[in-house]
Amino acid sequence: MNLWKKLLCYSRRKSPWLFHMNSGSCNGCDIELIAGLTPRYDAEQLGVKHEASPRHADIICISGPVTHTAVNAMKTVYGQVCHPKAVVAIGSCPASTNVFIDSRVLDGPLDRHIPVDVYVPGCPPRPDAILAGIAKAAEILAARAGQEAQPAAAPVAAEEEKA
Amino acid sequence: MNATTALLRMLVFPGILFAAPAAWFFLWIERKAMAALQQRIGPPFMQPFFDFVKLMGKQVPPREGLGGFLMKLWPVLAVAASAGAVGLLPVIPRSGGFPGDLVLLLSLLELPSMFIIAAGFSSRSLWGELGSSREAILSVSYNVVFLMAIIGIAASQHTFSLQALAQSQGSPLRWLGVLAILICLPAKLHMNPFSVTNAEQEIYAGPMTEYTGHELALWELAHGMEWVAATGLVATLIAPPLANPWMAGALFVVLSVAVVLVLTIVAAATARLTIDDSVRFFWRCALAFAVLGVSSVLLMRIKL
Numbered sequence: 001m002n003l004w005k006k007l008l009c010y011s012r013r014k015s016p017w018l019f020h021m022n023s024g025s026c027n028g029c030d031i032e033l034i035a036g037l038t039p040r041y042d043a044e045q046l047g048v049k050h051e052a053s054p055r056h057a058d059i060i061c062i063s064g065p066v067t068h069t070a071v072n073a074m075k076t077v078y079g080q081v082c083h084p085k086a087v088v089a090i091g092s093c094p095a096s097t098n099v100f101i102d103s104r105v106l107d108g109p110l111d112r113h114i115p116v117d118v119y120v121p122g123c124p125p126r127p128d129a130i131l132a133g134i135a136k137a138a139e140i141l142a143a144r145a146g147q148e149a150q151p152a153a154a155p156v157a158a159e160e161e162k163a
Numbered sequence: 164m165n166a167t168t169a170l171l172r173m174l175v176f177p178g179i180l181f182a183a184p185a186a187w188f189f190l191w192i193e194r195k196a197m198a199a200l201q202q203r204i205g206p207p208f209m210q211p212f213f214d215f216v217k218l219m220g221k222q223v224p225p226r227e228g229l230g231g232f233l234m235k236l237w238p239v240l241a242v243a244a245s246a247g248a249v250g251l252l253p254v255i256p257r258s259g260g261f262p263g264d265l266v267l268l269l270s271l272l273e274l275p276s277m278f279i280i281a282a283g284f285s286s287r288s289l290w291g292e293l294g295s296s297r298e299a300i301l302s303v304s305y306n307v308v309f310l311m312a313i314i315g316i317a318a319s320q321h322t323f324s325l326q327a328l329a330q331s332q333g334s335p336l337r338w339l340g341v342l343a344i345l346i347c348l349p350a351k352l353h354m355n356p357f358s359v360t361n362a363e364q365e366i367y368a369g370p371m372t373e374y375t376g377h378e379l380a381l382w383e384l385a386h387g388m389e390w391v392a393a394t395g396l397v398a399t400l401i402a403p404p405l406a407n408p409w410m411a412g413a414l415f416v417v418l419s420v421a422v423v424l425v426l427t428i429v430a431a432a433t434a435r436l437t438i439d440d441s442v443r444f445f446w447r448c449a450l451a452f453a454v455l456g457v458s459s460v461l462l463m464r465i466k467l
Contacts, residue, residue, distance in 0.1 A: 047207070084221070
């Protein structure tokens with residue numbers, strides 16, 4: 001591994017830019033994600049930037065149990081984020097569809113449609129748990145340096161919620 | 164100034180080799196100061212550099228045809244124009260320069276914003292086109308005031324040479340002109356309250372919506388160099404003439420950083436104005452003062 005590759009891996013770990021997508025969430029996880037960017041938690045210390053365009057992003061944060069109407073939009077956004085990319089599923093809904101299980105408006109859970117790298121369970125998860133998940137996703141991004149294809153979904157245990 | 168020194172100034176100091184780290188440093192200062200004002204810790208020192216390297220290593224979707232070629236071309240041209248603008252700055256006194264370099268500096272400062280307008284339209288994204296049209300409207304408004312302020316300052320000293328302006332003493336009228344330039348700089352650098360062009364989240368990323376990878380990295384670099392050139396222009400105008408070149412260089416950097424801090428405080432304290440309000444502000448409020456400044460300078464030149 002030459003010097004440029006090492007620098008690139010390090011930079012990827014230090015500069016994860018987020019794109020946040022709501023796939024039918026109740027807005028609880030979205031509020032907690034935004035709370036992670038506020039002065040109390042200050043995600044910018046990790047180099048995190050909340051980007052408005054999926055083209056700029058490295059990490060897609062998806063909340064919500066994936067409704068039928070959200071599936072196509074979600075696949076479009078996943079395709080718009082350029083390689084290398086990682087997906088963080090925020091909350092219990094994208095992991096298991098949570099209390100909405102067996103609902104006829106749902107097409108979840110999330111990993112039926114796109115590969116997920118990090119699950120952050122909780123209803124909603126705490127902002128520090130979300131930030132831990134994003135930091136983990138940034139490490140996965142750095143490890144993905146030479147790879148071309150995205151690996152299959154493999155659940156990664158997120159940081160335990162504080163009581 | 165002969166060809167060798169011109170090339171050295173363009174490529175080494177204060178041109179692209181010096182301007183790139185300076186651009187990252189200024190971007191970091193802006194983000195760190197914003198974080199401090201919001202009682203956050205903020206990004207680490209090397210953050211803009213890490214962002215640049217990461218974007219350089221990101222894949223770019225295949226772009227075909229003339230549109231794709233133009234999308235690759237605009238960021239390169241923007242970096243070249245802003246690096247040229249930084250190269251003209253008289254960081255060290257008596258390091259060369261030519262009569263009329265102020266005019267060249269102004270045109271090079273104006274080019275990146277034109278490339279941004281072109282970039283938004285050639286990306287063929289709805290949000291890109293919206294952001295570009297906003298940038299076009301805004302640049303027509305603030306540039307009238309900006310140029311009038313510069314003309315007022317240059318006319319009061321009877322020169323269009325940066326070197327001569329840096330060496331001459333300031334007058335009350337020059338401070339009025341510097342104030343007018345400082346009012347225009349947030350619009351030029353897409354900062355609050357005149358950040359309608361890239362209006363984060365509101366119209367996605369404006370003209371930059373479709374850009375990714377090394378193209379976006381070059382845009383960020385060009386933006387940082389615009390910071391260096393624009394704040395350097397203000398530092399040139401307000402710095403008192405010093406004989407020692409090291410002292411003068413250090414004072415130049417300190418003043419530039421001070422201008423960055425002032426602009427960041429303004430950005431942190433204000434919200435985004437709509438495009439109508441921004442245009443109305445420049446044409447109704449700022450233009451009156453700019454006309455007053457230029458006319459008083461011209462009247463003072465009449466010998467009674």
